[in-house]
């Protein structure tokens with residue numbers, strides 16, 4: 001493929017990322033209006049860089065005519081949540097959507113990676129209406145807490161800096177930092193539960209007063 005062909009190849013992925021970003025941002029504002037609290041904090045998206053697509057294809061032994069099915073994260077969406085339990089809720093909203101199909105899920109929260117990486121991934125099939133036809137594209141949706149995202153962003157840039165050969169001590173410290181992020185998420189979840197419990201008992205007390 002020459003430069004122009006690559007541009008055309010990436011077009012439906014760019015469209016998918018733009019559309020999915022709008023949809024999940026809308027989901028956030030809708031949920032915020034319906035309830036006092038939105039499980040989505042913010043949404044980002046990106047189309048994988050051509051050099052990264054080619055590197056990954058080489059690493060996974062995917063031929064140039066198999067890229068569309070062989071590389072599942074050319075279109076990538078990231079959904080950040082405040083609390084770990086929000087992740088399951090957001091995943092359920094996504095499973096119930098009629099405008100995409102979840103092909104499979106990877107739970108790197110229960111089965112976190114060796115690096116310490118935690119996140120919930122969903123590989124989806126999304127129909128893009130191009131000028132000429134409807135085209136199905138694959139997209140990867142990553143759902144994670146703010147703490148998981150903080151860790152992943154730092155680790156990703158360090159890996160980039162060290163070109164995937166992080167010094168061992170740095171690797172160990174990152175693993176410890178991932179555990180600290182996990183503890184932070186648990187701590188925040190328990191505070192959240194206390195707030196919700198307090199709100200609930202306040203509502204219960206108010207209804208008792210109203211009945212008296």
Ligand code: 0O2
Nearest residue numbers: 048052072073076106113115116117121151152153155156
């Ligand atoms: P980028 O720049 O985010 O696009 P692989 O694990 O890559 O062999 P697979 O099955 O596609 O193959 O991967 P996976 O693990 O399901 O998802 C890949 C993406 O998850 C990565 O994309 C990262 O975004 C994220 N990810 C997975 N493991 C880690 C990790 O240890 N650290 C960080 N920071 N992110 C991770 P890319 O292509 O690596 O990068």
